[in-house]
Amino acid sequence: MKAKVSARGGDSRLGVKNGKAEKDPNKPKRPPSAFFVFMEGFRKDYKEKHPNNKQVSVVGKAGGEKWKSLTDAEKAPFVAKAEKLKAEYTKKIEAYNNPQAEASGDSEKSKSEVNDEDDGSEADE
DNA sequence: CAAGTGATTGTTTCG
DNA sequence: CGAAACAATCACTTG
Known part of the structure; x- marks a missing residue:
């Protein structure tokens, strides 16, 4: 039984795509x-444990x-x-709202182009 | 052949 | 405050 209170079911997505969707x-x-x-x-791990069942729906339930x-x-x-x-998303949204928020002037992206992974990507451990 | 569906929960976003 | 919508994913289903 689908205990979906909302209309996430199948028609909601189609319903939204009515006419033209400006992307x-x-x-x-x-x-x-x-x-x-x-x-x-989890999906990856599930595949190893259940190589026969790959359906997302199955993994979704298990997950x-x-x-x-x-x-x-x-x-x-x-x-x-x-x-x-989410934090990066918010930043992107800002860029989306302000696409021209760049530092004018010299934009010689010379040094910081090759490798700039500051902000420790692996800062969790 | 291509597009849609189903299923999971979390974040997103408007009124 | 709340509900509707959408995020990834991929076998399956239908047109």
Whole structure:
């Protein structure tokens, strides 16, 4: 039974796509929630355990159930990741609202082009 | 052949 | 405050 209170079911998406959907190439997509981040790895692991069942729906159910089984501490790393993604998303939104918010003047992106991964990407451990 | 659906929860966003 | 919508993903289903 689908306990969906909302209309997320199948028709909502189609209903939205009525007529013309102007897609803004600049418009960033929403950041994946902690659940999706968790699922990214979960799906991969699930494939190994269930190479016969690859359907997302199946993994989704298993993942959802497992997800609820996790505690905040376990979800912490996922939430932290999602939080960071959200922060970047907000920045992109700003860029979307202000596409011309660049530092005028010298833009000689000379040195910082090759490698600028500051902001410790791996700062969690 | 191509597009749509189904299923999961979380974040997003408007009224 | 709340509800509707959408985010990834991929076998399956239908046109």
